[in-house]
Amino acid sequence: MKRKFIIHIGPAKTGTSSLQEVLFEHRDTLLVHGYDYPGFGRHAEMLLLPGHHGIPARLQQFREVPPGVIENLAALPDNRTVIFSSENLAHIGAEGVRILVEALDPEDLEIVYYARRWDHLLPSVWQELVKHGNSRTYLEFLNHQVSAPMASIYLNYLNCLEPWAKVLGPRRLRIFSYDMMTAAGDDIVTHFCREVLGLKLDISEERRENRRQTPEYTETLRLLNKMAFAGRTPSPAVRFALTRKRDELADDLAEIQAGMKPYLQQARPYPVFLYDHLERMFLKTFGNRVENLSKAGRLLEEHTVANTPYVSQDYLLEAGMIERFRALLNALGPV
Numbered sequence: 001m002k003r004k005f006i007i008h009i010g011p012a013k014t015g016t017s018s019l020q021e022v023l024f025e026h027r028d029t030l031l032v033h034g035y036d037y038p039g040f041g042r043h044a045e046m047l048l049l050p051g052h053h054g055i056p057a058r059l060q061q062f063r064e065v066p067p068g069v070i071e072n073l074a075a076l077p078d079n080r081t082v083i084f085s086s087e088n089l090a091h092i093g094a095e096g097v098r099i100l101v102e103a104l105d106p107e108d109l110e111i112v113y114y115a116r117r118w119d120h121l122l123p124s125v126w127q128e129l130v131k132h133g134n135s136r137t138y139l140e141f142l143n144h145q146v147s148a149p150m151a152s153i154y155l156n157y158l159n160c161l162e163p164w165a166k167v168l169g170p171r172r173l174r175i176f177s178y179d180m181m182t183a184a185g186d187d188i189v190t191h192f193c194r195e196v197l198g199l200k201l202d203i204s205e206e207r208r209e210n211r212r213q214t215p216e217y218t219e220t221l222r223l224l225n226k227m228a229f230a231g232r233t234p235s236p237a238v239r240f241a242l243t244r245k246r247d248e249l250a251d252d253l254a255e256i257q258a259g260m261k262p263y264l265q266q267a268r269p270y271p272v273f274l275y276d277h278l279e280r281m282f283l284k285t286f287g288n289r290v291e292n293l294s295k296a297g298r299l300l301e302e303h304t305v306a307n308t309p310y311v312s313q314d315y316l317l318e319a320g321m322i323e324r325f326r327a328l329l330n331a332l333g334p335v
Contacts, residue, residue: 002107003078006035006196010087011153011160013124014114014178015188016051020085022189022203024050033199036080040072056088059096065103073104083197091153094163101167109172111164112196114188115157115290116178117300118278119269123308125154127218133234135226138310139267146270149278155270157282165286175290177299184292195291215264216257219311223325228335237335249331256324263315266307275305 010016023030023037030037041052058066073082090113092100101109126141136144149155165173174196181191193199213221224238246253279299287293294301315321 002105003073003076004081004108005104005106006081006083006110006112007089008083008085008112008192008196009089009160009164011090011113011116011157012087013121013128014087014116016085016087017049019188019192020049020051022193022201023083023085026201026203029201030083030197030199031080033197034080035083035197035199036076037083037085038072038076041066041069041084051086052084053086053088055084055100056086056092056096059092059099060088063095063099065100070103090160092163094166097163097167109168110174110196111168111172112174112176112192113157113161114176114178114181115282115299118155118275119306119308120179121154122269127213130218130222130225131239132236133225133229133238135222135229135234137222137313138308142267142269142308146274149270149274155274155278157278158285161286170286170289173286173289175286177290177292177294179300180292180294183301214257215309215311216260217253219260220253220256220328223316224329224332227325227329238332241332241335245332249328252324252328252331256321256328259318259321259324260311260315263312264309265312266309268305268307270305272305 008016008019024039027037027039038052041055042049043053043057046053054066055069058064076082122142122145123138126136126138129136129141145152145155151159153159161173161175176191176195178188181188189201189203193201221239221242224242225234228238229235242249283290283298287297290299293299
């Protein structure tokens with residue numbers, strides 16, 4: 001089975017969900033142009049998600065491609081270029097890459113990656129972790145990342161890209177600056193379809209954007225996670241329950257979040273010299289693979305560092321605040 005593949009490996013928080021939704025919804029149009037975004041390869045416990053998250057999950061847990069994937073691929077016409085997309089493919093390591101590539105046995109293969117500026121990426125990743133049950137504060141998360149930046153999968157892009165380059169060679173990598181893309185007025189869906197697939201899809205009415213949470217809502221969810229999952233494995237259960245009852249609990253939420261407002265603060269995501277070092281290291285290794293560098297040959301046109309708003313935990317010293325949270329958690333029911 002010799003065919004062409006395009007594997008989009010994210011990373012997370014670069015519009016991956018929006019891209020996967022559009023590609024999945026436009027499978028028929030893609031087929032007309034010789035591309036196949038298959039329905040198989042998704043995670044068995046997340047079948048509503050259109051990304052192929054079952055592939056990295058199986059590779060990481062069992063060191064094998066999910067059962068049925070290779071058989072389903074063999075049933076497809078040989079002239080189709082297959083597109084797989086999962087941000088978790090950025091973290092399967094060299095052994096996972098080797099197993100996947102050997103199983104696919106491709107005639108040709110492109111690996112697509114979007115590098116996003118760190119001061120926007122880190123708070124977005126932290127917020128996503130809180131959505132999934134994590135209860136670390138932003139400052140705890142930030143300190144963990146910057147204390148060992150070379151080991152961080154979020155700060156050091158090489159941790160994601162070098163395993164693919166080691167197995168396939170760097171020429172298989174197609175890397176784009178996410179922020180140069182947005183500065184040019186593009187989004188990932190339009191950009192990926194045009195630059196990678198050579199297509200223009202009619203998607204203007206279907207475009208979905210992830211709604212940014214306020215710092216107060218994120219802090220509310222974080223503390224509820226802390227209270228709900230003490231000693232237990234965290235999950236998105238609190239977020240799901242809060243979403244279901246958000247209208248019913250609107251007054252309680254408003255009261256709690258009003259109490260947080262005086263404690264809003266901002267944190268610098270990392271020292272500027274660290275930012276410059278990470279960029280230099282990345283460009284030294286993969287700069288010739290980035291297709292939309294700035295005119296100065298950098299990942300960004302403008303090198304300013306944005307602060308991140310968060311809620312200081314001092315708000316918990318306000319009278320009755322802990323009791324309000326306990327009542328809120330009880331109102332959510334079992335999670």
